[in-house]
Amino acid sequence: MKTLLFVNTRPPHGSVKAQEGLDALLMGSAFAECSALYLGDGILQLLDGQDTTQTDQKNFSLTFGALRDYGVDQVFCSKTQLDDKGLEPSDLVINVAALADRDIAALFSSHDVVLNF
Amino acid sequence: MKFAIVVHGAPYSDQAPLSALSFARAVLAEGHEIYRVFFYQDGVHTGNRAITPPQDEVNIQRLWSELATDNHIELIVCIASALRRGVLDQTEADRYEKSCASLDPAFTISGLGQLIDAGLNADRLVTFGC
Numbered sequence: 001m002k003t004l005l006f007v008n009t010r011p012p013h014g015s016v017k018a019q020e021g022l023d024a025l026l027m028g029s030a031f032a033e034c035s036a037l038y039l040g041d042g043i044l045q046l047l048d049g050q051d052t053t054q055t056d057q058k059n060f061s062l063t064f065g066a067l068r069d070y071g072v073d074q075v076f077c078s079k080t081q082l083d084d085k086g087l088e089p090s091d092l093v094i095n096v097a098a099l100a101d102r103d104i105a106a107l108f109s110s111h112d113v114v115l116n117f
Numbered sequence: 118m119k120f121a122i123v124v125h126g127a128p129y130s131d132q133a134p135l136s137a138l139s140f141a142r143a144v145l146a147e148g149h150e151i152y153r154v155f156f157y158q159d160g161v162h163t164g165n166r167a168i169t170p171p172q173d174e175v176n177i178q179r180l181w182s183e184l185a186t187d188n189h190i191e192l193i194v195c196i197a198s199a200l201r202r203g204v205l206d207q208t209e210a211d212r213y214e215k216s217c218a219s220l221d222p223a224f225t226i227s228g229l230g231q232l233i234d235a236g237l238n239a240d241r242l243v244t245f246g247c
Contacts, residue, residue, distance in 0.1 A: 002236070020157065023197060027229035030233075116244050
């Protein structure tokens with residue numbers, strides 16, 4: 001069975017793109033072994049304590065907690081970019097492995113299919 | 118080789134549907150197969166048959182529909198993305214009691230599973246638009 005890597009680079013709000021990326025990941029997990037990688041502003045999707053009550057947008061960050069139930073336990077982000085944003089792994093809503101840049105390159109090559117969101 | 122093509126960008130707002138169309142033509146011209154074209158996110162607008170560009174611009178929806186009809190290519194729009202953007206076939210228009218359907222018949226509404234299936238079964242999956 002092929003392995004899928006979902007790469008997420010969009011900030012959580014401002015468009016529905018990040019939410020639709022997570023939807024695709026959840027669907028993928030029903031069919032195949034899936035990993036998720038968060039890069040750039042995509043890391044902000046994982047930020048704990050988001051409040052969208054005043055923007056009429058769905059707080060889909062609550063859904064990340066369900067990833068483990070869907071069998072997605074390989075969730076990664078860039079350590080460099082996490083540091084750039086002044087964030088720690090403990091600021092994120094789920095457990096995320098912060099990878100060095102060379103390990104991110106290896107992550108891409110270890111998966112059969114890459115889907116960008 | 119079997120190619121799956123994914124389109125994320127909206128027609129006219131974004132180059133993605135036209136770049137994907139050029140790529141699809143090149144794939145066929147080289148003798149390869151297109152497993153499926155999956156329109157996701159703003160890409161679902163590509164199937165909107167109400168698209169009416171000025172006369173000196175191409176009709177991107179029509180170009181895709183013609184390519185698909187001539188070459189028997191499956192064009193899928195994601196149902197969740199399409200419904201929230203008002204792209205509905207007659208079945209969905211009836212179901213949600215909307216006064217009109219907007220999806221061109223060359224396109225089919227289906228689920229995200231078709232995207233995953235394309236990733237698993239095509240030799241290459243190529244995404245247009247971010």
